[in-house]
Amino acid sequence: MYVNEIIEQSGKVKIKSQGRVARKAVVESLRKRGVLKLVIDLSKQFEPDEEAAVPAPAEEPVPAKKKARVSLTSELVRAEDLYKQGKEIQRTLLKAVQQGLPFDDRIPSEFSQNLVASVERNPDALLCLTRIREKDDYLLEHSLNVAIILANFARHMGMSDDEVQELAFAGFLHDMGKIRVPDEILHKPGRLTDEEMDVMKKHVEYGVDALHEVNLNPDLIRTVSEHHERLDGYGYPAGTRGDNISTAGRMLAVADMYDALTADRCYKAGMPSQRAFQILIGESPHKLDQALVQQFIKCMGVYPVGSLVLLSNDKLAMVLSQNDSPLTPVVKVFYSLTGNHYVTPRDIDLSHDKRVKIEKAVKASDYKINFNQFFAQNISP
DSSP states (O other): OEEEEEEEESSOOOBOSOEEOOOHHHHHHHHHTTEEEEEEOGGGOOOTTSOOSSOOOOBOOOOOOOOOOOOHHHHHHHHHHHHHHHHHHHHHHHHHHHTTOOOOTHHHHHHHHHHHHHHHHOHHHHHHHTTSOOGGGHHHHHHHHHHHHHHHHHHHTTOOHHHHHHHHHHHHHTTGGGGGSOHHHHTOSSOOOHHHHHHHHHHHHHHHHHHHHTTOOHHHHHHHHTTTOOTTSOOSSSOOOGGGSOHHHHHHHHHHHHHHHHOOBTTBOOOOHHHHHHHHHHTTTTTSOHHHHHHHHHHHOSSOTTOEEEETTSEEEEEEEOOSSTTOOEEEEEEETTTTEEEEEEEEETTTOTTOOEEEEEOGGGGTOOHHHHHHHHTOO
16 A cells, blocks of 8 residues: 555654555554555555555654763764764775675774764764865775764664664674775766776676675674665666665665765765755655655754854854754854855854854855865864
C-alpha cells in the first residue's frame, strides 16, 4: 500500500513524508506502536515484488537526549587537535590502500569514537572546522567531514549511540578506494569521459576490498558499498535500487554529495550550502531518499554552522550556532563590503536583533577573502 497519513492511533507516531509500505514487518511495527487506522492511496497500489520507487513513510525522528554542552571556544581546542589527527590517520590509511596493505582498524575506530564524543560535547566545533578547507587536501578532508556530518545527522535522527558511532566510522572510511584511481582522472577539472568514469567508479570496489581484508563489520562494509547507489537503480557499483539500499547507505549518500558540492577543490570553488540543498532536493525522490534529504536539511539548518552569510547591512558574517528559528542563527560579523575591509568581530543573535537579517549564503571566494586566516586569528582559541 501507499500511505498518506495516520488517522487513528493509541501512540504518538508521526509520519513526516508519504511513502510505500512493501513489507509485513513494517505493518507489524506500526501496529505494535499503536497505529490503528491509515489513509492509503488506492491509485498507487503495487505488487509486493515490485521494485520500490520511493521510500517508505518516514517517521518523525526522536531527538537524541541532549547532554550538557561545553562552550564552542572550549570544544574548539580539542576539536582542532582531533581534526588534525583525523587527517593524519586518513593519510596513513590511504597509503596502506595504495600499497595494497591491510591496516589496523582499531586506530580509525577509536578516532571515530573520539569524533562522536566531540559532537556530543558541542557539535558546532567540528562543524565549523568542516568549512576550513585546504584545496589540496580534499581527499583527506572529505571523508573526515562526511564522518562529522553523519555523526550529527545520526544524532538528529534519534539513532542509538552504537548506530551513530557506526555511521561516523563508515563515513570516515567510505572513500579510501579513491587513492587507487589515477591522479589524472581523480583530479581532472573537466567532465570525465565514459571510459574515465568507468575507472572512477571502481573506487567503491577498491575501498570495499580493503575493508574486507581487515574483516570489518559486514553492515559497515555494506554501508560503504552503497554510498553511490541510487533509488532508481542507476547508481553504482551494483545498481541496487529502492528498499534494497540500507538506511545507513542512503544517509551516507546524502552526506557524501553535500560535502562534495560545498567543498573547495584545486580546480573549483565549492557552492553555498543553499545551492547544495537545492541539488539534493532535485535528486529526490528518484535518486536520493526524499524523507532523509528533508531531515538532513533540517539537521544542518538553512544556514549551516561555519557557513558565511551576507547581512542586510552589507556585512559578512560566519554562522556560529543555530536557534529555534532556522532563519535567525547566531552569527559573527567580521567584514564590511561598504569599505571592503575587516571589522572588529562581534556576535549577533539574529533571533533578538531585528535590525539586521540574512540576505543570502555566500562563499569567501566570491569576495576574495582569506577566510581560513580570519578563522585562525579570530575564532580558533
